Amino acid sequence: MSPKTLYDKIWDAHVAHEADDGTCLLYIDRHLVHEVTSPQAFEGLRMTGRTVRAPDKTIAVPDHNVPTTLDRANAETMTADSRIQVDALDTNAKEFGIHYYPVSDVRQGIVHIVGPEQGWTLPGMTVVCGDSHTATHGAFGALAHGIGTSEVEHVLATQTLIQKKSKNFKVEVTGKLNPGVTAKDITMHVIGETGTAGGTGYVIEYCGEAIRELSMEGRMTVCNMAIEGGARAGLIAPDEKTYAYCKGRPQAPTGADWDKAQAWWETLYSDDNAHWDLELTVDANDIAPSVTWGTSPEDVLPITAVVPDPASFKGGKVDAAKRSIDYMGLTAGQKLTDIEIDTVFIGSCTNGRIEDLRAAAAILKGKKIKDGLRAMIVPGSGLVRAQAEEEGLADIFKDAGFEWRMAGCSMCLAMNPDQLAEGERCASTSNRNFEGRQGYKGRTHLVSPGMAAAAAITGRLTDVRELM
Amino acid sequence: MQKFDTLSGIAAPMPLVNIDTDMIIPKVFLKTIKRSGLGVNLFDEMRFDRQGNEIADFVLNQPAYRDASVLVAGDNFGCGSSREHAPWAIADFGIRCVISTSFADIFYSNCFKNGILPIVLPEDQRDALMKDAEKGANARIEVDLDAQTVTSSDGDVYTFDVDSFKKHCLMNGLDDIGLTMEKAASIDTFEAQASADRPWV
Ligand code: SF4
Numbered sequence: 322m323s324p325k326t327l328y329d330k331i332w333d334a335h336v337a338h339e340a341d342d343g344t345c346l347l348y349i350d351r352h353l354v355h356e357v358t359s360p361q362a363f364e365g366l367r368m369t370g371r372t373v374r375a376p377d378k379t380i381a382v383p384d385h386n387v388p389t390t391l392d393r394a395n396a397e398t399m400t401a402d403s404r405i406q407v408d409a410l411d412t413n414a415k416e417f418g419i420h421y422y423p424v425s426d427v428r429q430g431i432v433h434i435v436g437p438e439q440g441w442t443l444p445g446m447t448v449v450c451g452d453s454h455t456a457t458h459g460a461f462g463a464l465a466h467g468i469g470t471s472e473v474e475h476v477l478a479t480q481t482l483i484q485k486k487s488k489n490f491k492v493e494v495t496g497k498l499n500p501g502v503t504a505k506d507i508t509m510h511v512i513g514e515t516g517t518a519g520g521t522g523y524v525i526e527y528c529g530e531a532i533r534e535l536s537m538e539g540r541m542t543v544c545n546m547a548i549e550g551g552a553r554a555g556l557i558a559p560d561e562k563t564y565a566y567c568k569g570r571p572q573a574p575t576g577a578d579w580d581k582a583q584a585w586w587e588t589l590y591s592d593d594n595a596h597w598d599l600e601l602t603v604d605a606n607d608i609a610p611s612v613t614w615g616t617s618p619e620d621v622l623p624i625t626a627v628v629p630d631p632a633s634f635k636g637g638k639v640d641a642a643k644r645s646i647d648y649m650g651l652t653a654g655q656k657l658t659d660i661e662i663d664t665v666f667i668g669s670c671t672n673g674r675i676e677d678l679r680a681a682a683a684i685l686k687g688k689k690i691k692d693g694l695r696a697m698i699v700p701g702s703g704l705v706r707a708q709a710e711e712e713g714l715a716d717i718f719k720d721a722g723f724e725w726r727m728a729g730c731s732m733c734l735a736m737n738p739d740q741l742a743e744g745e746r747c748a749s750t751s752n753r754n755f756e757g758r759q760g761y762k763g764r765t766h767l768v769s770p771g772m773a774a775a776a777a778i779t780g781r782l783t784d785v786r787e788l789m
Numbered sequence: 790m791q792k793f794d795t796l797s798g799i800a801a802p803m804p805l806v807n808i809d810t811d812m813i814i815p816k817v818f819l820k821t822i823k824r825s826g827l828g829v830n831l832f833d834e835m836r837f838d839r840q841g842n843e844i845a846d847f848v849l850n851q852p853a854y855r856d857a858s859v860l861v862a863g864d865n866f867g868c869g870s871s872r873e874h875a876p877w878a879i880a881d882f883g884i885r886c887v888i889s890t891s892f893a894d895i896f897y898s899n900c901f902k903n904g905i906l907p908i909v910l911p912e913d914q915r916d917a918l919m920k921d922a923e924k925g926a927n928a929r930i931e932v933d934l935d936a937q938t939v940t941s942s943d944g945d946v947y948t949f950d951v952d953s954f955k956k957h958c959l960m961n962g963l964d965d966i967g968l969t970m971e972k973a974a975s976i977d978t979f980e981a982q983a984s985a986d987r988p989w990v
Pocket of ligand 1: 384385431432433452454669670671729730733734751752
């Protein structure tokens with residue numbers, strides 16, 4: 322047998338039909354659904370008299386729109402249009418008989434945090450969701466990617482997706498990370514190297530010592546942002562850490578099924594001589610705590626750097642950099658650590674897991690946030706929130722002056738009232754710094770949880786290593 | 790779905806790179822549970838000020854381009870979120886074709902589901918069409934999907950690649966759920982085998 326990559330192996334195990342031109346029907350093992358990109362798909366089913374083919378493989382949770390205030394049980398906290406979407410998901414979940422975690426359920430949270438947490442996401446699976454950050458689940462060695470609403474409807478109706486195979490891209494991160502450098506810095510650094518379109522047409526497999534050393538939480542952070550590099554999906558081969566994370570989760574297999582599953586999972590790695598269409602090697606030693614200065618995730622630099630000169634770029638990027646610097650209210654040559662912020666957001670499917678909260682708490686312990694700063698922590702799920710309370714992290718955050726919120730997407734995309742006001746500047750652990758992403762004319766600097774915590778204390782972008 | 794065969798129309802130049810789906814349709818408009826009516830909000834934050842007045846120098850507000858049906862765009866168009874609201878808004882505005890050097894993956898396939906043809910051309914050809922588009926309303930661009938050609942107002946012809954299955958669906962306005970359901974027997978067979986091999990799924 323010719324050698325295969327991990328992606329090849331998962332792909333081959335899921336092709337339900339292949340046409341002469343290579344167009345495949347890829348069978349989908351898990352379909353995650355949220356309130357914003359699904360109403361039109363369910364409506365489409367109704368209009369055509371179709372049903373959900375595999376309701377037992379379909380899991381819904383509201384997250385994008387939901388309020389994260391403590392009083393959210395009170396119906397009034399949700400705006401009318403948000404309520405319409407959440408109510409539509411309620412109705413659709415019941416009518417079509419799919420698994421559902423409503424807002425009132427402690428297991429509710431961001432769809433990409435709930436899936437793994439409940440054991441829905443397992444190695445070797447195909448996972449899709451009407452959300453680009455579905456790439457997160459690749460941390461388990463699952464082929465996971467975002468789809469549009471028409472495709473959501475297609476998967477609901479047929480449990481398959483029409484796909485052509487992507488190319489294989491290997492990103493190896495060799496060596497060990499330095500103190501203060503995290504999974505977030507790895508993934509931002511890689512996007513800085515490839516650019517936001519560098520991964521287009523590829524599935525990235527992340528490998529190498531620095532990746533193997535990461536916890537499952539860290540691996541999810543890395544894969545989460547594969548899409549920001551343009552890749553269809555990110556993958557990390559499963560190993561003992563993966564099995565340990567999955568074991569005992571509510572939806573994970575048990576007994577003989579577990580043994581059979583693990584035996585298969587152990588075959589899921591890229592063979593030695595597998596063919597790579599593209600390869601990139603990064604030395605972990607070269608990765609510093611990173612921060613974005615512009616309005617594209619590729620606009621990333623070490624915290625020790627200065628705002629770049631637009632003239633230093635090439636082609637269309639010159640104007641884009643000018644526009645970014647102008648939008649961000651910065652000057653070329655300005656030290657990144659001189660940039661003052663007024664808001665800190667810790668949360669999102671990139672960095673809303675327990676390990677992220679622990680990292681922030683380690684910096685914040687016994688400290689206070691800068692006077693006048695607005696800082697919020699939005700756990701990725703109700704269970705992350707409960708665990709953080711049990712571990713005493715919530716008290717550290719509250720004592721420091723952070724708002725301690727309920728689970729949801731919140732200021733990652735600011736569909737609910739958690740938004741930046743015009744001109745406000747935020748150190749954020751989310752994944753997108755696009756214009757207006759966190760609020761109209763809001764300014765976003767992407768950072769790791771530790772960096773966000775450090776910025777909260779000093780009121781400016783800060784090298785977390787100074788506070789460790 | 791609306792069929793696409795040929796198109797002759799005004800092309801609007803948008804040279805900015807990395808135009809993301811948040812720019813194409815800001816999230817405040819994602820609260821709809823319908824697909825229709827999003828054209829008025831296309832590029833909302835670039836097109837209107839906070840009071841809802843048009844920003845005069847935004848390309849689609851200029852008299853020459855108000856009726857554009859083609860966009861010639863900077864690299865990596867449509868990056869970011871998977872929101873299909875982006876192609877819904879583009880199509881609802883009346884744009885049926887976007888030309889760039891590269892598109893983000895999800896946006897690219899979303900276009901085909903909504904009667905929009907995304908065309909990838911090499912940088913020099915895209916740049917030539919950008920210059921052409923900058924001439925204004927008289928510069929009509931012709932697109933022929935069957936022949937896989939784009940013709941500039943000066944008569945320069947560029948050919949492009951497109952996946953044969955996607956082309957077939959777009960040219961015939963086919964509903965691909967219906968097409969897939971014709972293969973239900975293959976899916977049944979696969980599913981039965983997969984659940985024997987991987988019962989935990
Ligand atoms: S947290 Fe942000 S990136 Fe993640 S699913 Fe929610 S909106 Fe998308």
